[in-house]
Amino acid sequence: MHHFLKRLIKLLIGLFLYALGIVISMKANLGFAPWEVxxxxxxxTIGFTIGTVSIIVGLIICIxxxxxxxxxxxxxxxxxxxxxxxxxxxxxxxxxxxxxxxxMGIIMMITGLFIISFGSYFYIGSGFGAxxxxxxxxxxxxxxxxxxxxxxGILEGSVVLIGWLLGGPVGIGTVIAAFGIGFCxxxxxxxxxxxxxxxxxxxxxxxxxxxxxxxxxNQ
Numbered sequence: 001m002h003h004f005l006k007r008l009i010k011l012l013i014g015l016f017l018y019a020l021g022i023v024i025s026m027k028a029n030l031g032f033a034p035w036e037v038x039x040x041x042x043x044x045t046i047g048f049t050i051g052t053v054s055i056i057v058g059l060i061i062c063i064x065x066x067x068x069x070x071x072x073x074x075x076x077x078x079x080x081x082x083x084x085x086x087x088x089x090x091x092x093x094x095x096x097x098x099x100x101x102x103x104m105g106i107i108m109m110i111t112g113l114f115i116i117s118f119g120s121y122f123y124i125g126s127g128f129g130a131x132x133x134x135x136x137x138x139x140x141x142x143x144x145x146x147x148x149x150x151x152x153g154i155l156e157g158s159v160v161l162i163g164w165l166l167g168g169p170v171g172i173g174t175v176i177a178a179f180g181i182g183f184c185x186x187x188x189x190x191x192x193x194x195x196x197x198x199x200x201x202x203x204x205x206x207x208x209x210x211x212x213x214x215x216x217x218n219q
Contacts, residue, residue: 001214007126011075012082014122017115019086025112026091028099030105033170034178035133038159041166051088056080061132068139071203073129080132100173109173113180118187129201204214 026032026087032040035057043053058080062072090096099108124130133155153180156178164170189196202210 004138004210007128010080010122011128013092014119014124014126015079015082016086016119017122018079018119019083020090021112021115021117021119022083023087023090023096023112024115025109025173025177027096028105028108028112028173029098029100030102030109030176031169032163032174032175032177033155033181034160034163037163037168037170037174038166039163039168041163041168044167049088050091054084054087058084058132061136065132065135065139068136068143070135070139071129071141071205072135073203074202075123075126075128075130075201076130076135077204078128079123082130083131103174106176109176110180110184113177113184114179114188117184121188121192121194124196124199127199127201128207129203136197148180193211 015064022033022036026036027090031037035054039050039053039057040047043050046053048056062076062080066072099105137152137155140155141147144151146154160168160170160174160178188194
């Protein structure tokens with residue numbers, strides 16, 4: 001149980017850092033990252049907060065991923081819910097200032113991407129499953145046979161286009177986020193000596209079985 005709690009805390013820290021990094025990148029005022037362009041555009045259209053839209057979109061993606069044959073984990077579900085909740089909370093508290101100017105904006109955007117990367121290190125390392133959008137990317141790659149990078153590019157290109165048409169902010173920051181996140185993740189994972197492919201993710205069924213076994217031992 002102690003090991004499970006340590007993993008859960010690691011997951012929660014990762015999700016909070018991920019949300020913090022997103023909000024910081026938004027405050028760079030250079031255009032949002034691809035998925036945030038989409039979330040903002042949809043939210044602006046239907047009158048929901050960006051965090052609420054993130055949760056709704058995550059739920060829809062989870063359903064699609066399951067339909068395409070992917071197995072979800074506790075981390076997938078908490079990723080879907082908590083990142084949106086944390087984003088709305090951080091935006092409501094307004095303690096992260098919005099910057100003006102290209103130079104400071106780029107610094108803030110890159111800072112946000114590195115914080116997202118550390119968040120990825122923690123939440124992936126917890127072994128509770130990939131986030132909804134990553135699960136969908138893997139499902140598409142499995143079904144189409146296309147390279148995973150191309151699947152990611154198709155997804156992110158599509159959400160940017162739809163988000164932009166709905167009024168989402170697109171700018172140089174969108175380009176930096178789209179192409180820079182992989183580079184930042186690579187640096188962080190190298191610093192932390194972390195191999196994401198070595199993590200064996202636990203499905204929801206495995207987590208349920210763990211608690212059933214734990215309950216049986218305590219009886």
